[in-house]
Amino acid sequence: MSSQVEVSVEGHMGVIALNRPEAINALSRSMIDAVTEALERWRGDTGVRAVLFEGRGPRGFCSGGDVRAVRAMVIEGRLAEAEAYFAAEYAMNLSIATYDKPVIAIADGIVMGGGIGIAGHARYRCTTPNARFAMPEAGIGFFGDVGVNFILAKAPPHRALLFLMSGVPAGAADALALGLTDCAVAPERLGELRSGLIGAANAGNVDTAIVALMQAQSIQAGDCTLCALADRLAGPLQLETAAAIVAAIDAAAIENGEISSMAALLKTRSPTSLEAIVQSHRAARRLPEARDVLALDLRVARLMAGLPDFAEGVRAVLVDKDQSPRWSPGIFADVPSGAIREAISPGAERAAAAV
Numbered sequence: 001m002s003s004q005v006e007v008s009v010e011g012h013m014g015v016i017a018l019n020r021p022e023a024i025n026a027l028s029r030s031m032i033d034a035v036t037e038a039l040e041r042w043r044g045d046t047g048v049r050a051v052l053f054e055g056r057g058p059r060g061f062c063s064g065g066d067v068r069a070v071r072a073m074v075i076e077g078r079l080a081e082a083e084a085y086f087a088a089e090y091a092m093n094l095s096i097a098t099y100d101k102p103v104i105a106i107a108d109g110i111v112m113g114g115g116i117g118i119a120g121h122a123r124y125r126c127t128t129p130n131a132r133f134a135m136p137e138a139g140i141g142f143f144g145d146v147g148v149n150f151i152l153a154k155a156p157p158h159r160a161l162l163f164l165m166s167g168v169p170a171g172a173a174d175a176l177a178l179g180l181t182d183c184a185v186a187p188e189r190l191g192e193l194r195s196g197l198i199g200a201a202n203a204g205n206v207d208t209a210i211v212a213l214m215q216a217q218s219i220q221a222g223d224c225t226l227c228a229l230a231d232r233l234a235g236p237l238q239l240e241t242a243a244a245i246v247a248a249i250d251a252a253a254i255e256n257g258e259i260s261s262m263a264a265l266l267k268t269r270s271p272t273s274l275e276a277i278v279q280s281h282r283a284a285r286r287l288p289e290a291r292d293v294l295a296l297d298l299r300v301a302r303l304m305a306g307l308p309d310f311a312e313g314v315r316a317v318l319v320d321k322d323q324s325p326r327w328s329p330g331i332f333a334d335v336p337s338g339a340i341r342e343a344i345s346p347g348a349e350r351a352a353a354a355v
Contacts, residue, residue, distance in 0.1 A: 002030035007038045012049040013201035014042045021057025026066045027114045036092045050102040050201040064113025071314040086301040090294040093147045097121035097290040117146025125181040133175040136167035138269035141309025143276040149284030150293040154179040158237035162230040164277045172221035183214045184221035193217050242274035243332035270309045271332045276340050283344045303343040
């Protein structure tokens, strides 16, 4: 069991605490394996009636997957190891999404990427007004993975796409509107909420007790700023390609400062990532199960991790931190759209299995 994951049982509640606060609980492979092991062990344990996820440290629940480690695998030619990381992470996401016991997540502070892959797939999801949810993958040459498209499929497409393409952190109100969480709780009452959830696991009807507690603790989360902007950009966000969307938002920016800021931000994102985000999200909306979406994610991850933008984006944002990635290709006309479409197709999985 990884020391970066604390696993315990309190009453009838299994507790999984991410404990790598110096990295805002970024998910190492050993952490993913520890979470998966705990979930599998508790499946048949009648003494564990529910599972609670929480994050240690003051900065947040989880900043995502350990993409710096995956980048090192890629540049060292260990592509199979990188793929195994994503396969293990997505298998963990699926386990959470399909768990036969109630899974609860208390996600405060930063909840990004792989953090959404854990908290977003829980059956019951709590956050606070301090939370910042984000999928910043377009800024590191990747795409919206961890099954987030299955979660976002319940939101209007234009809202989901602006969240994914921009990578802008969304507050609790936007997270609620996007379907990434279920209720906001006052930060000073998190201890009370946690104690109540432990008590709920001891109740005769665990689900009923959890729902009642969440309803009692829920507070107003504030204003939806990102979703409000997405609503104003619903027309451009319905266009077929990322290139068309970005061009249309840029055209709409002439008379509006807020839209102008978004247009400028989108121009800093990887063109390949933006196209992969648009196409994978729309494909995922046609899939009925989390399992299918996560299988799609693994196919696209295989492609994206091996393209130049992933190593370069992680370098610019997380390694050298110069915030000046040099995208390759730098224009939409040269994006490998065919390769993206091929990766999204279920036939890609069959072809890979046949090799």
